Amino acid sequence: MRRIFHRLLSPEEALKTIEERIKSMKKPEREVVKISEALGRILAEDIYAKVDSPPFDRAIVDGYAVRAEDVYQADEANPVKLKLIGEIEVGEIPRMELRSGECVEIATGALMPRGADAVVMIEYTKRSGDYVLIYRGVHPGENVAQTGSDITAGDLVLRKGKRLNSRDIAVLAAVGYDRVIVYKRLRVAFFSTGNELISPPNPLKPGKIYDVNGYVIPAMLRDLGLDADFLGILPDKYEIMLKSIREALNEYDVVMTSGSTSAGAGDVIYRIFEELGEIMVHGLRVKPGKPTIIGLSRNGKLLVGLPGFPLSCAMVFIHLIKPLLNELSGAEEEFHYWKVKAMLPMRIETRGGKTWYIPVQIVDSPRGLMAYPILRGSGSASTLAESDGFIAIPEDTLFIDEGEDVEVNLFEELRLPSISIIGSHCPGIDLILNLGEIYDAKVINVGSLSGWKALKLGTADVAGTHLLDEKTMRYNLHMPEELGLRDEVEIYGGYIREVGFIVAEGNPKKIKGFEDLLRKDVIFVNRVKGSGIRTLIDIELKRMGIMDPEKRIKGYVYEAKTHTAVASAVKNGRADVGVGIGYVAKLYGLDFIPIREERFDFAVRRDRLYKPAVKKFLKILKSERFAEELNRLPHYRVHEQTGKRIYP
């Protein structure tokens, strides 16, 4: 038994180590399947054509079968007259033989009669009793598909190891196969592990979270055409885990787990894999994804222990495990060509020393695809959902510069949204999208300022914004100048929202104004920097002369990403007060103390105004129906500039 202790491998080293072992392992078993059920399966035999295709000389147009030499001179002015001696339908065996001066009516796909060597298209002929006038010459072989010209009996048409797509199935049928030998599908068992995990929809208890990997990894496995079963959540107990994994090894080709791989969790998975066989990889030199363990059971099956955090788990799965499963499947071509080249819109620095996985969102821009890094924690389920893929920066690369091309490993097939709305979070946006039936929008709530930055980068088509200018106390119109976007954006009037303090029902802490935030008995929940609300808060605090709010206001450093996150914090008692829109206070059944009305507008990149979804968005914004529906939302109203261009 070979052991690799305390030596982290790079993903490339790990792949090489395991691939060498896999090569010596036997291919999966074979089975015979009907070609109608062979889609996505892997051929386990070379396929030779059983018949010629086409199996006979056939007409490829509707017209008249002729001897080319008879009509060689024919043209519009000098038609050639041929005697019609019969008709051949598709599937019929012609009995006649064509002699000079004769022709036969023939249908597309019909067998050519003896003596004929070309077909004149019906468009260039005229029937006249028993005769046909030919208005265009043909050369021998014209409009005829020759026997075996496409595929000849005996030709090698498909190779062993090919993953069958629908067109391969076309070829199989054309050359006479109704069944083929394929490798059996790899069967993969998956366990989530960890005492903190609960399956939805069971109610959450403190300290517990819903299991995600148990759904996402089996879904990814099925997407690859494998048989995957999620066998449940295992607690962090050595004996229980050992028993479950041992049983799964009897039935499955691969057993995968997630979680319980880090030192903090007592390295349970390591000990179990070691008990069941041999460890090939104990830790990867990647971030995130270090706690990855790969082993080989004594009965020759792959054991994979993935990290517990969903994003890390998915990235290691795609980068390292997917190619291994492909080889184990008997395939000689990769599962999917799920990689794209994209331009990095900003410099990324790593500290080197390991491979860095950086999740990215892909956005189409006039300069081509751009890979926009998402720099959030790997524990985030929404990072996984929002990112289209990730870049793997090798350990000897310390940075990638702005504007460089990177290869993005996609989680799935790339889909580009019809409109990309990045910026401040507002239920009004949802209303526009619903009214416009724009369902494939990408909406990313990162606050007004980040929305403007995304506009500048070109990753956003539209940004929702409510940034107050301290100097003029007006909203949004100062931004194009400030960001050097004067000629590049237009701003359209949005609507008015009422902003205020969100407090528990009955306002138990008796909050009346910003001065109450300084009280010792009040815990505040802040908003992220760059959000419109945060800008408002900081302007108000400054006016009050408070220059060190992080020291004087409890909770000031805790930054909620969205309005709803503020309401949620108040609702659950984690904070006593936050600032947000009245609409959300109402939604959460909380009390609301108005501070001021604010303008929420939409900045749009000029070079995206052509996009149908952008046009639709602006059209809805200006519509009567939107005005009616918006006015019905609590603490919202349209104004005379709603839907109109207000800049430039």
Added chain:
Amino acid sequence: MRRIFHRLLSPEEALKTIEERIKSMKKPEREVVKISEALGRILAEDIYAKVDSPPFDRAIVDGYAVRAEDVYQADEANPVKLKLIGEIEVGEIPRMELRSGECVEIATGALMPRGADAVVMIEYTKRSGDYVLIYRGVHPGENVAQTGSDITAGDLVLRKGKRLNSRDIAVLAAVGYDRVIVYKRLRVAFFSTGNELISPPNPLKPGKIYDVNGYVIPAMLRDLGLDADFLGILPDKYEIMLKSIREALNEYDVVMTSGSTSAGAGDVIYRIFEELGEIMVHGLRVKPGKPTIIGLSRNGKLLVGLPGFPLSCAMVFIHLIKPLLNELSGAEEEFHYWKVKAMLPMRIETRGGKTWYIPVQIVDSPRGLMAYPILRGSGSASTLAESDGFIAIPEDTLFIDEGEDVEVNLFEELRLPSISIIGSHCPGIDLILNLGEIYDAKVINVGSLSGWKALKLGTADVAGTHLLDEKTMRYNLHMPEELGLRDEVEIYGGYIREVGFIVAEGNPKKIKGFEDLLRKDVIFVNRVKGSGIRTLIDIELKRMGIMDPEKRIKGYVYEAKTHTAVASAVKNGRADVGVGIGYVAKLYGLDFIPIREERFDFAVRRDRLYKPAVKKFLKILKSERFAEELNRLPHYRVHEQTGKRIYP
């Protein structure tokens, strides 16, 4: 009942006409599915988060939970000493409350204790009895994921109409769903029609061909996530077809057929669709694909009649029917982003007046993706198999110039081969690929000269060639100069093959030499222009003074694409003699009259020598094992230059 007679629609007009009708139709029925079975299904409800994610403040690293203000000053030189008051495992509810000067050991994912607002990574600490030394400061919130910071309860996380991918399923689990409401899968019935069709593996009779569409269209439908059933081949009989289609309408959401749509076949499908409802499209202004009929049954179901030729059928399906099925499914985003931009390596001219579908093969080149038109008949099954997709040239475009970018509609997900070998057909190539286990090669047999042209274009990495130079009577070495490829290619010595006449067993026509081809009682089968064999034939005929072979040799104008096609023609009696390699004569049990030995070499683009599969190819060519195996093939042998560079 509205009728559109004798007016062909463009694909865009057809799409618009039908989409308008579809909009007024009701959405598919809904059903509840477990999220573990929801992959690829279409959401029929908006999804709002049931819980916060994360549901509590949690550590995102292993380390010590602290009050940030306690360790603000800590660095390597001045560690801060904190009292360790406990430990929190993942999933556990902490009972302690942290006071100033204290810390708690905490695992990744564990719930933060009261009083703590940051976590110091274990790497920057040192345990010492009941105390911990902290070597790095943290700011409040560092290494902590805040409750709801990722997704907040009540957030709209997924919209109705979304096609669920594996990461959407991750989000569903994270926010507390184990089931969702989705639209029922569209059920599609498919019939192939035509008297000429037989299902494999039944033996072919004259005039019959194997049905292809019955396999490929249902496979494509399933690839789109629909329920598709192939209900068999229908004969061209009105009453039988009507009954079968009527029955299918009761059970399925969509009924599709292929074939029997053209005027030549009596327009049976048109008459049936008219009987069952209303015709929306009767003929498309596209080539190929004109005989396409689309209707709507009286019970509100889509009726689709596709052309019979597999390639036309597949192209119309992808371009026109796929988007319609998507809308009928209730989806608000397209099935797949199966389109790529690629550069056209040659000018294409159409005659305008209709949309032209041109099948293309995609090749990766140093200049990016190139779309290489395949200009063969639409009846060809191998054109469908070899093409990656097609370009649709609109009717107002008369040509697309060399070097222009085109949008390619892909049949399926794009896969690029590891090596592209275009040129002359030789079983020796199969041997190299098998020995090298290079299974994902793209091998296109188009003759030596076309192989050189593909090398020049950059679409081929390697070309197999056996072109005789009339002047020097040497093989291949004149080509780089002739095509202006002097600095761009290298030629590697291949092997010797014996070429001769292929005749029926016993040589019944007593063929001895080229002069026998002139005999009235001899039918010849030629090879395509640009093939090495054709070059040889034409040189020999010229030497004999024959300048008009197409008039003097029967069958001279019939051009077989491959050696095996020649042998097949002789075997089946369609020709008496052809020229080809001895190996194939032997394979077909035919007699062989040697003419000469020829050199088969490999030309390789220099800028592809880096490709692993190209390296492997050349390595195998030079290997002992290849020499042994090749010498075992009849009429083949290696020579002293096999595997060596012979040019430059």
